[in-house]
Structures are given as structure tokens and as C-alpha cells.
Amino acid sequence: MVELKEERYSTNQRILLHACCAICSGYPISFLKESGYDVIVYFYNPNIYPESEYYRRLEAEIKLCEYFNTDLIIGDYNTADYYDFVKGLENEPEKGLRCVKCFEYRLNKSALKALELEINNFTTSMVISPHKNYDKLTSIGKSVAQKYNLNYLSYNFRKNDGFLKTNKISYELNLYRQDYCGCQFALNKI
Numbered sequence: 001m002v003e004l005k006e007e008r009y010s011t012n013q014r015i016l017l018h019a020c021c022a023i024c025s026g027y028p029i030s031f032l033k034e035s036g037y038d039v040i041v042y043f044y045n046p047n048i049y050p051e052s053e054y055y056r057r058l059e060a061e062i063k064l065c066e067y068f069n070t071d072l073i074i075g076d077y078n079t080a081d082y083y084d085f086v087k088g089l090e091n092e093p094e095k096g097l098r099c100v101k102c103f104e105y106r107l108n109k110s111a112l113k114a115l116e117l118e119i120n121n122f123t124t125s126m127v128i129s130p131h132k133n134y135d136k137l138t139s140i141g142k143s144v145a146q147k148y149n150l151n152y153l154s155y156n157f158r159k160n161d162g163f164l165k166t167n168k169i170s171y172e173l174n175l176y177r178q179d180y181c182g183c184q185f186a187l188n189k190i
């Protein structure tokens with residue numbers, strides 16, 4: 001496993017960064033680049049509902065990646081597969097079992113994309129959000145990585161005021177800000 005400590009270090013390795021949205025991925029992109037990684041952003045979020053919201057968030061991600069001059073791969077918006085995966089958990093509260101499956105689904109697909117591109121390292125911007133369970137995300141990331149013989153970078157982007165920094169980037173770039181996590185189940189509970 002690649003483990004970044006508090007201090008930064010340089011590496012020339014490539015890393016696939018699963019981006020859940022532009023707000024959360026600004027600081028991770030900046031941090032990983034400054035740490036010496038060649039960052040490839042993977043926007044893979046078939047959980048987002050409705051479709052118009054998906055495209056608003058994707059547009060913001062495109063703007064962010066242009067700003068950082070970072071490669072962006074746009075995953076499929078295969079909502080039917082996603083709904084199958086979380087079937088039976090529709091009424092779970094946010095932070096409950098549906099969210100665990102949602103993490104698993106997106107991290108597994110991200111690992112498969114990394115394998116396809118022969119990128120050994122992957123991680124996710126989801127960990128920067130104080131609304132997400134870092135330990136749960138990390139344990140899923142590591143177990144998915146083990147399955148495919150990849151490295152999951154378990155750095156906590158929340159450290160060193162990461163959440164403040166990512167928000168600052170988003171305000172400076174005037175990025176679209178959503179007010180719910182993403183899926184229709186979370187939206188219906190607002």
C-alpha cells in the first residue's frame with residue numbers, strides 16, 4: 001500500500017483519482033500534483049440524480065480539470081446498474097448501508113478503470129467530505145485494491161484544513177455547488 005504521511009514526498013507515479021464532484025476534488029488534485037503524482041481524474045458517479053444534476057456536476061469537474069491542466073476520464077452514467085446494486089436499501093438513512101454500497105460500487109469501478117489503464121494507484125475525493133465516513137471508505141478502498149492487486153492511497157485529504165482548502169478553490173473558480181449528496185434517495189429527504 002502507498003501511505004502518504006503528514007509530510008509530502010515526491011513520486012513520479014500515476015494515480016487515478018475518483019472524483020465524486022468538483023467541490024471535493026479540487027484540493028485532492030492540487031495536493032496529489034504537488035506530491036509528485038501524475039493525476040488522472042475519473043468522474044464516475046451514476047448515483048447522481050437527476051440527469052440534469054449529473055451534467056451540472058460534470059461541467060464543474062471539466063472546468064476544474066481544465067484549471068489544473070489534468071486529464072479527465074468521464075465514466076458511464078449507467079444508472080440502472082447502480083440502482084440494481086443498491087436495491088433494497090432505498091430507505092436507508094444517509095450514512096447508512098446504502099452509502100456503504102454506493103462507496104463500494106464507485107470504488108470497485110474506479111479500480112477496474114485503473115487496471116484497464118495500467119495505473120497502479122487509485123484513491124477517491126469522497127474522503128475529504130466531513131459527511132462521509134473516512135474509515136469505512138478506506139477499508140473499502142483497501143479491500144478493492146487487494147482484490148485487483150492495486151494500491152489504494154489512504155491519505156485523508158481532510159487533514160491540514162483540506163476541506164477548507166477545497167472549498168476555497170471552488171469559490172475562486174465559481175464552481176457549481178450542490179446542496180445534497182447525489183442520489184434520489186438523499187434528495188427526497190431534503
Ligand code: SF4
Pocket residue numbers: 047048094095098099100102103181182183184185186
Ligand atoms: S446519500 Fe450519497 S453516498 Fe449515500 S447512497 Fe446517496 S449518493 Fe451514495
